[in-house]
Amino acid sequence: MSGVNNGGMNRRKFLATAGTTLMMPNIMRAAKANDTSDLRIAIVGTGAEGQVLIDAALKIPDIRFVAVCDIWENWNRKRAARILQKFGHNVNEYLDYRDMIANEKDLDGVLIATPDFWHHTQTIDFLEAGVHVYCEKEMSNSLVNARKMVETARRTNKLLQIGHQRRSNPRYRHTYHYIIQEAQLLGRLTTINAQWNRAVSADLSFPKKYPVPPEILRKYGYKNMHQFRNWRWYKGLGGGAIVDLGSHQIDIFAWFTGVNPASVWASGGTDYYDKETHEWYDTVQTLWEYPTSNGMVRAFYQTITTNSNQGYYEAFMGDQATLIISESASRGAVYRETANPETPLWDKWVAKGFIMPPSGTQQTKGTDVRETVPAEEYKINKTFDDPYHKPHLENFFNAIRGLEDLNCQGEIGYETAVAVLKVNDAVRTKTMHTFTPEEFYI
Numbered sequence: 261m262s263g264v265n266n267g268g269m270n271r272r273k274f275l276a277t278a279g280t281t282l283m284m285p286n287i288m289r290a291a292k293a294n295d296t297s298d299l300r301i302a303i304v305g306t307g308a309e310g311q312v313l314i315d316a317a318l319k320i321p322d323i324r325f326v327a328v329c330d331i332w333e334n335w336n337r338k339r340a341a342r343i344l345q346k347f348g349h350n351v352n353e354y355l356d357y358r359d360m361i362a363n364e365k366d367l368d369g370v371l372i373a374t375p376d377f378w379h380h381t382q383t384i385d386f387l388e389a390g391v392h393v394y395c396e397k398e399m400s401n402s403l404v405n406a407r408k409m410v411e412t413a414r415r416t417n418k419l420l421q422i423g424h425q426r427r428s429n430p431r432y433r434h435t436y437h438y439i440i441q442e443a444q445l446l447g448r449l450t451t452i453n454a455q456w457n458r459a460v461s462a463d464l465s466f467p468k469k470y471p472v473p474p475e476i477l478r479k480y481g482y483k484n485m486h487q488f489r490n491w492r493w494y495k496g497l498g499g500g501a502i503v504d505l506g507s508h509q510i511d512i513f514a515w516f517t518g519v520n521p522a523s524v525w526a527s528g529g530t531d532y533y534d535k536e537t538h539e540w541y542d543t544v545q546t547l548w549e550y551p552t553s554n555g556m557v558r559a560f561y562q563t564i565t566t567n568s569n570q571g572y573y574e575a576f577m578g579d580q581a582t583l584i585i586s587e588s589a590s591r592g593a594v595y596r597e598t599a600n601p602e603t604p605l606w607d608k609w610v611a612k613g614f615i616m617p618p619s620g621t622q623q624t625k626g627t628d629v630r631e632t633v634p635a636e637e638y639k640i641n642k643t644f645d646d647p648y649h650k651p652h653l654e655n656f657f658n659a660i661r662g663l664e665d666l667n668c669q670g671e672i673g674y675e676t677a678v679a680v681l682k683v684n685d686a687v688r689t690k691t692m693h694t695f696t697p698e699e700f701y702i
């Protein structure tokens with residue numbers, strides 16, 4: 261379904277009043293429609309996430325990797341080239357993405373998985389060269405540059421997919437379309453509670469025999485190997501945990517509520533780690549307001565990196581049920597508020613295949629009368645056993661072929677970047693940030 265995940269009613273209302281054709285279907289931009297030959301794909305940035313993307317893409321038919329670029333020549337780049345070779349993809353290797361653009365004249369698409377501060381220049385240069393781009397989140401660590409990425413995609417008429425892969429995840433899409441939209445099982449949504457909690461971990465190191473030469477590090481914006489490996493904690497390079505992890509889930513808040521946030525209040529700091537090496541906050545807690553057409557929804561979100569309690573999930577709570585979902589495939593159920601006499605039975609939705617029959621009870625009995633009737637657990641009736649990133653890549657490749665619209669085009673990535681990057685401002689200034697609707701539009 262196109263246009264369902266475009267960040268909300270505020271946005272649609274604005275577009276209607278602005279009379280713009282901004283939401284031009286991506287399908288119009290496809291270059292490879294009716295072409296059944298392999299797509300020629302390159303990748304820039306073959307670190308942890310680049311490797312995940314390669315592994316997932318190798319499971320998709322009719323994709324041919326032709327080039328890889330990474331400045332860590334004798335480690336990440338060699339490893340990626342070796343794996344691709346093993347799967348029959350003979351790739352040209354590049355240190356600098358500009359040489360890749362100069363030499364690879366018939367690329368259909370590029371996957372960009374470099375640190376956030378490189379995304380905008382690389383994305384813009386590939387788009388200008390006529391190549392469709394799949395760019396990892398956060399699309400940029402600067403809103404000015406994120407805006408330029410979207411503007412360039414529009415002007416060049418090329419696709420720009422941002423790597424919020426839950427947007428293509430079949431469990432999330434099933435939940436949004438059937439459980440929330442069609443069956444409206446949550447009733448009146450009032451609150452959201454979500455988190456990504458990670459245990460204490462050591463800074464990333466590197467094999468001492470294979471450092472990146474200091475002149476290469478400097479040329480590409482890194483002071484030393486420690487900063488190069490741990491870029492996400494440095495100002496100007498990444499955005500810390502709220503951007504790295506929170507971005508995925510705060511993106512879902514806007515998708516599932518249908519609106520962008522009106523405000524965010526945040527508290528955080530580098531409370532545990534060394535402030536020299538963790539310039540961005542190791543702990544962030546946030547409160548959001550989402551003014552939906554059905555009333556206000558308030559959200560709490562936290563990401564901490566000192567304790568992994570309960571891991572990562574999103575809980576959407578309405579007056580008739582709670583939905584708990586996570587990218588981790590083991591979590592996904594709706595809990596019917598049996599204590600609410602208004603809550604209808606759900607046999608119909610079980611019969612329709614939206615949810616599984618209740619398997620038991622989840623909530624602990626309390627002393628309050630309203631807690632004495634435990635909620636019934638209905639699992640989300642959608643399994644998904646593939647690598648998490650595969651459907652999002654498939655969506656990008658299918659969009660290049662003109663078969664689908666993108667699930668997370670640049671405009672959506674931009675809206676999420678606005679929400680998420682403002683959290684760090686709110687932490688720094690210790691003030692509530694109030695969003696204007698215009699802030700989300702390009």
Ligand SMILES: NC(=O)c1ccc[n+]([C@@H]2O[C@H](COP(=O)([O-])OP(=O)(O)OC[C@H]3O[C@@H](n4cnc5c(N)ncnc54)[C@H](O)[C@@H]3O)[C@@H](O)[C@H]2O)c1
Nearest residue numbers: 305306307308309310330331332336373374376396397398
């Ligand atoms: N969608 C997801 O679930 C997800 C998960 C993790 C990371 N990410 C995103 O993926 C991106 C990469 O993260 P990561 O964890 O793989 O980081 P990483 O440090 O493991 O890998 C980054 C790679 O980019 C290379 N590199 C750095 N600067 C470069 C440049 N100018 N040109 C070419 N190569 C360059 C490095 O040598 C390294 O191999 C980030 O934007 C991150 O936010 C997304």
